[in-house]
Amino acid sequence: MSNYMNMEKAPYPFEVVGSFLRPDKLKKAREKFSKGEIKKKDLTAVENEAVRELVMKEKEAGLPAVTDGEFRRRYWHLDFFAALEGVAEIGAEHWSVEFQGEQPKPATVKITGKIGFGRHPFLEDFKFMKSVAGNTVVKQTIPSPSMLHLMCCVREENYKPLERYREEDVLFADIAAAYQDAVQAFYAAGCRYLQFDDTSWGEFCDLSKREAYAERGLDLDVTAQKYVDMLNRILEVKPDDMVITMHVCRGNFRSTWFSSGGYEPVAEILFGGCHVDGFFLEYDSDRAGDFAPLRFIRNQKVVLGLVTSKDPKLECEQEIVEKICKAQQYVPLKQLCISPQCGFSSTEEGNLLTEEEQWRKVELVKSIAEKVWS
Numbered sequence: 562m563s564n565y566m567n568m569e570k571a572p573y574p575f576e577v578v579g580s581f582l583r584p585d586k587l588k589k590a591r592e593k594f595s596k597g598e599i600k601k602k603d604l605t606a607v608e609n610e611a612v613r614e615l616v617m618k619e620k621e622a623g624l625p626a627v628t629d630g631e632f633r634r635r636y637w638h639l640d641f642f643a644a645l646e647g648v649a650e651i652g653a654e655h656w657s658v659e660f661q662g663e664q665p666k667p668a669t670v671k672i673t674g675k676i677g678f679g680r681h682p683f684l685e686d687f688k689f690m691k692s693v694a695g696n697t698v699v700k701q702t703i704p705s706p707s708m709l710h711l712m713c714c715v716r717e718e719n720y721k722p723l724e725r726y727r728e729e730d731v732l733f734a735d736i737a738a739a740y741q742d743a744v745q746a747f748y749a750a751g752c753r754y755l756q757f758d759d760t761s762w763g764e765f766c767d768l769s770k771r772e773a774y775a776e777r778g779l780d781l782d783v784t785a786q787k788y789v790d791m792l793n794r795i796l797e798v799k800p801d802d803m804v805i806t807m808h809v810c811r812g813n814f815r816s817t818w819f820s821s822g823g824y825e826p827v828a829e830i831l832f833g834g835c836h837v838d839g840f841f842l843e844y845d846s847d848r849a850g851d852f853a854p855l856r857f858i859r860n861q862k863v864v865l866g867l868v869t870s871k872d873p874k875l876e877c878e879q880e881i882v883e884k885i886c887k888a889q890q891y892v893p894l895k896q897l898c899i900s901p902q903c904g905f906s907s908t909e910e911g912n913l914l915t916e917e918e919q920w921r922k923v924e925l926v927k928s929i930a931e932k933v934w935s
Contacts, residue, residue: 571698571754571804572839572864572898573625575930578808579702579756580637580904581630582911582919587611591635591909608633609689616693622923626698626754629690630906637758637907638704638712642670645739646677648709672713675725676735678742684750691751701752705759705807706740706795707788715761715784718777733791740795748803755805756841761788762831763811763843766822766850785827789834796836806864808841810903811848823850832857844884845869845902855891863892866902868926873918881929899930 583591590607593599612629619627634640643650651671683703691699710732714720726732747755764770765781774781792807799805809824809831824832824842832840832854839862843849846869855863865888867881881899888897905912905919914922 570838571626571700572806572841572862574898574934575623575625575927576841576864576898576900577619577624577628577923577926578841578866578870578900578902578904579628579631579700579758580906581615581628581632582906582914582916583630583632583909584611584614584916587632588909612690613693616690616697618920620697622920623927624923626700627694628700628702629686631702631904633686635909636668637702637904638708639668639670641681641683641703642709642712644679644681644683645709646679647672647674647735648676649673669712669717670709672709672723672726672732674723676709676732676739678739678746681743681746684746687747687752688750698754699752700754700756701747702756702758702808703743705757705761706736706791707759707761709736710788710791711761711764715774715779729787733787737791737794741798744795744798744803744805748800753803755803757792757805757807757837758810759807760810762809762824762827763822765827766811766824768822768826771826781826782830785830786834789830793834793836804838806839806841806862807835807837808903809843810907811843822848824854825850828854828857832861833859837861839864839898841900842866843902845871852888852891855888858892858896860896862896862898863888864898864900866900868899868901868922868929870901870903870905870914870919870922871912873914873921875921875925878925878929878932882933885929885933894933899926899933901926 587607590599590604594601594604611632615630615632616627631637639650642648648670650668652668683701687699687701714732722729722732744755765785771781796805840858841864843866845866865885867884868876885897885899901922905914
């Protein structure tokens with residue numbers, strides 16, 4: 562086995578972001594459940610079987626850390642948020658951001674009371690996943706705390722705070738406390754690798770979106786600093802043997818996107834100030850800009866998303882290797898890793914490629930990692 566496979570701590574040179582295409586039998590079971598044709602326990606049985614099969618494929622692919630593919634979720638974020646105390650999913654006339662093409666089924670969340678982690682169902686899902694993975698590291702993905710504030714308070718132009726949250730600092734404190742509880746609960750359940758998925762930073766990189774927010778009187782640099790402060794408060798409770806990373810995304814639905822722009826507008830605040838152990842960064846297209854913003858990286862690992870999950874066409878290995886060499890101008894190779902730029906199925910619909918094409922992408926990432934880090 563190559564040396565890169567034996568690294569003690571995540572993230573590893575060969576990685577995936579988290580979500581995988583849902584198999585047809587899972588999609589059919591979810592449709593039957595939505596129509597009331599099967600019971601919850603029947604859907605859970607299909608989910609369990611699909612997760613077991615996925616983990617077997619991940620292991621066969623040689624992944625050092627496996628995920629449940631987010632197979633139990635409709636959305637990468639709403640399912641988690643809606644299960645928090647003081648948060649409820651609500652209907653919407655349209656999605657909170659506009660993708661460059663087909664749009665997701667509209668839904669959002671609203672703050673309805675004091676936010677807390679409570680008896681969150683994701684904990685039981687993680688315990689099942691850990692029992693299936695055996696001795697292999699399990700990566701648990703959840704939406705970043707920043708996203709809850711962004712969706713409810715920033716994107717929502719008619720946001721009216723509850724009496725408890727008239728002072729915004731109280732809201733940030735409650736979100737941080739809920740996530741501290743989440744970190745500790747997942748750790749107690751055996752989780753040693755947790756990932757925060759976050760589209761807020763991708764949005765903050767987009768100059769047109771920054772201008773639109775500025776016209777509403779919002780200073781995104783101030784908001785960004787508040788997000789980093791909140792994240793660092795959460796990370797204070799992270800045990801030494803637990804890894805917490807962040808995936809920065811520009812949108813991923815049916816192979817489309819909603820933000821564009823390099824990392825420069827957020828690099829110093831985020832890379833220089835946030836205490837996560839690593840960043841998963843999209844670098845699969847010109848929309849992500851160059852590697853210069855990585856100069857603010859300190860001791861974190863950087864997982865370069867150089868292989869797209871949006872398009873089945875396989876990238877040229879040599880071109881990817883050359884890009885990794887360029888990134889080394891700013892970050893030492895020992896701190897670099899590689900993965901697809903995002904998950905393959907951020908919502909249950911999935912990106913526009915087949916399962917076979919999905920696994921070819923994973924094989925490509927592994928092949929590149931073996932050439933560069935072995």
